[in-house]
Amino acid sequence: MFSRSPLSLPTACQGAKRWLIAAVLCSILLSFGQFNRYYLGVAMDVGINIILAVSLNLINGYTGQFSLGHAGFMAVGAYTAAKFSLVFAVAAPEPARPVLFLVALVLGGAVAALSGLAVGIPSLRLKGDYLAIVTLGFGEIIRVIVQNLEAVGAASGLKGIPKYTTLGWTFALASVTVYVVVSLVNSTYGRGFIAVKDDEVAASSMGINPVRYKVTAFVVGAFFAGIAGGLYAHHKQFLAPTGFDFLKSIDIVVMVILGGMGRTASVALAAVVLTLLPEVLRPVSEYRMILYALLIIGLMMARPQGLFAFGRRAVK
């Protein structure tokens, strides 16, 4: 019965999750072997959505907060990275561009993380619905600011962003996101996120600082949302403020909930399914979104614990 020491972390389960994710990523890469432009585009959307969903899951799933501002963080990263590229990368010699692209992405992530800090700190006193409203407000503020900022194209959008995002970049960064979130949560330090979610009072009477965990979740989550934004900007080559409204945040929340809150592998899978679903439904044209919505309702009713939430977490 005691095949592992009672104190050891469930390492076996951790390994399984990573394999599962790797397998999904590989199969996606293989299935797009033809590299048709359309398929390629969809595959990159999948990767970007995995980053968004997995990073939001750290905030909403593991730490038990309710953020509706993920599109806002994404927008901050997207515009920062795009502006950086337009100013520096376009004029730079060809070989320097990948480096500058990485700088643009990290810069976008960093600025998004700063905005995560800015939202995280004042929101600490709020929980549940109230926190959701504050983060919703934040997302809208970002959108309105961008919409009125001439430097980033205001309402007419930011055009001419170089196409640097490739399938390789997207999935490399998606893997980094999954890896960071999984190893963060599975460390002894990271168990604190779940502890804070389960019971804040008990967590602080164990010497855990709930404030630090909540802010950390926001900062790390926002960082990766910013990275996703940068990838998105250099994939679509055009940014419009309306693309980052709260419906975008809702889309990401749906991925997290449908996947099963606090399960990284399932959330990543849900991101894959929910990105592919509207594409698969294209043949039914005008009924597409109705069918999409019905499918989501059906899936939620059939598997309220999460689409891919099999068995209990971490127990052999």
Place this chain on the structure above:
Amino acid sequence: MNVSQPLLSLRDLSVSYGTIKALHGVSLQVPEKAIVTLIGANGAGKSTTLRAISGLLKVQGGSVVYDGREITNELPHKIVGRHLCHVPEGRMVFSNLTVAENLRMGAYLRRDKGGIAEDVDYVYGIFPRLKERWAQQAGTLSGGEQQMLAISRALMSRPRCLMLDEPSLGIAPILVRAIFDQIVAINREKGITILLVEQNANLALAISHYGYVLETGRVILEDTAAALRQNPQVREAYLGE
């Protein structure tokens, strides 16, 4: 009992919830290695006192002195670092973590791997049920088992003083017995000072050295546990005689 230098002492503590005053200047002393109990009816301020000591509530007046240092209004996670640990009311275990993981969280502030493993063995020794269920999610344990886990988890922080809030609440009588036996054992074997809040005054006074009776946010009576059990006022109001 050496009363000259108490490990924990409260002087004139007052706490309010909004405009309602819950504690009107509570003073009490907990000598090192003793079991001291706070008894009183619902709403007397027993849990409030513990929450104020551990920093979960803001203290408006008075002071909390622990181990010779003033810790009034320090942050809760800082106070744990001083080896003063609070087991909150209602068995607040981390229901999504396993039993073993819960214990690990108890040792959150510790870095001594050997000592942690030793303490895990110790708590599995006093509560064998937890060992049987080490891989189970804490939310699936029975009430009594969750209480055992909450106490064990607190022990994992190597406390010098343990504050227990209503450990018998809503637990099968047979498990209450086991839990109280172990509270006594923890006190005797490990020399851990215990401040116990309990509605079941009979049970609390049976294992304590000293007791305070709280009524509407004030200490109305204090004495050795044995004397309180003989006190006619206590017998009538709290021991149901």
